[in-house]
Amino acid sequence: MAKVTFLTDLCKGCGLCVDACPKQILIIAKEKINAKGHSPAEMTDPSKCIGCAFCATMCPDCVITVEK
Amino acid sequence: MHVQYNCTKFVLHDCTDTMTCICKAYGINMIVFEKPKALTDVPMHYCPGCAHGIIHRLVAETIDALGIVGNTVGVVPVGCAVMAYDYFACDMVEAAHGRAPAVATGLKRAMPDRVIFTYQGDGDLASIGMAETVHSATRNENITVVFVNNAIYGMTGGQMAPTSLPGQVTQTSPYGRDIKTAGFPIRVSEMLATLDGPAYIERVAVNNVKNVRNAKKAIQKAFQNQLEGKGFSFIEVISTCPTNWGMTPSQAMKWVETDMIPYYPLGVYKDKYADVTGDIGNTGEVQ
């Protein structure tokens, strides 16, 4: 069972992880604001995550840790 | 329950080592991707979606994978990556604009057993520092050069770079780069590949997962070459500048695919030590 953790306050909301996710379960949470003032990325349905780490591969800010 | 295992092959399904098997057998969660230790905890100042962060991470992952963080000295440029000395956990030097290969030459000559790399942008490496670039290459200095080509001067606010594409609109080419007055972009990898000196030259991109993985392999090879004493290894990374290109990060990655890569084909341009039966020079894996 894959587990993805976001260091939300480091996220700049660029959305590259959203584009990369093959399961399309990542979104930019527009209604939220992190410490940097960005709307951060988050996962909508963790149960669908396959732990491919595509999101982390494309993240420029090392926000994402993937466990499997 | 999980154990912190820093897997160097970060994608699980590629991973065939014992640790993976143990983890699977016991149902333990294994970290398949986390921030490399060769990066410090200082948050990067780059704009949202700027690929510098990805390329920094690839360099750091390489340093971790080779176990050389305590033995490495990095040289950073003037440009957006000017403050990268705060981001890498190894010893770092900040060079004057364009002079990183000369500084790296000094460091390497002084400490031949240390791993020396430069990290430079297109204005730094291909404009003001072209002489240092060409001559460190032709001397086959045993250093690793990571060249980030995003076709623009980012730090100063988006001026035309030596690698800006024909017709590209920038602050100093507001009507598009006019080749009649501003000349043509420089294909640095192709140019350096004409020299007898350099050991390894490859152009990669970081616009999608597949290319990021290829970029990592290339960067790792460039560092490995240095450890093996093979000489000047140069990785050109086609990157983005969403802010100054006036695009979203997503659009910028697409522009790399549609506009940058056609002008700057990816592939191995020189590999002195390639198997003679393998691809050599411009006939390499050009996509």
Add this chain to the structure above:
Amino acid sequence: MAEKVLMKGNEAIAEAAIRAGCRHYFGYPITPQTEIAAYMAKRMPKIGGTFLQAESEIAAINMVYGVAAAGMRVMTSSSSPGVSLKQEGISYIAGCDLPALIINVQRGGPGLGGIQPSQSDYFQATKGGGHGDYHLIVLAPASVQEMADLTIQAFTLADKYRCPAMLLADGTMGQMMEPVILPEPQTSAVEKPWAVTGTQNKRPHNIINSLCLRPEQLEKANFERYEKYKQIEANEVLYESFMMEDAEYCVVAFGIAARVSKNAVISARKNGIKVGMIRPITLWPFPTDAIAAAAKQVKGFVCAELSMGQMIEDVRLASACTKPVLLCNRVGGMIITPEEVLEKINTLAAL
């Protein structure tokens, strides 16, 4: 036993640098200092050192920056137009508080100028040269022996104060042959924990850097550097005082101009004029106190130099313009004669 040999000034610099433990040299050919590069090219490979003919003066000084960052003794040499090119790198080296040695065997300028001796880079050497607030420790040899001795001294001071030093010679000094007692080989005794030699996983990473975007911090860094400069000014001033005990007039000159002037002083004494000479050996720090003291003693100064009058400004400042200061100069590669200096001394005495 110290050896006594006949050497060109340029070669004496090179040999002394090697004896000072310098194992890295980067240069670019330019007259009249190329013998230094040639000597290094011959010697360095034999002693496990680096000789590298760089692609430019700019590259050479940045290679120096790299070796200095690694904490090792390093030097480059050039002549006036080449030293202009090095100024960017020198400013960075000063801004990063790195020790390094830059040799300037001066020739006439401005522009491409000529290849004959000059002292017209005094301002460039002593007032900064590159951008920003900084100083080099500037040493001015007046003999081949001093070319060797002051090279060693420059390395010592650079290490001691973590700042770049310059040997400001001229074409005459570089080309002149004289007997020289070569100094004993030595090594730097200074610890350099700041050097980027790799953390070896034993310490936090070292950063060699002159960027400081916060004005408060950059101001602090500048103030701290100037505290260091005050120490240098207090401790490291070197000058030669010649026949100054009873002097009523004082010649101030350095390098080749001082050698010429010494003959003029002796001649003037024979004619009954009580004249002495102060020869600054460190041009920065300048022997301000010595000149100020002399200003209380003498009726006036002659400043003899191979420029349109550069050091004369420091002499006027040091003497607070309390006494007349006459300029005796030749430029463009022409050398002052003892007669010309004597004539100025006579003019001064007749005021």
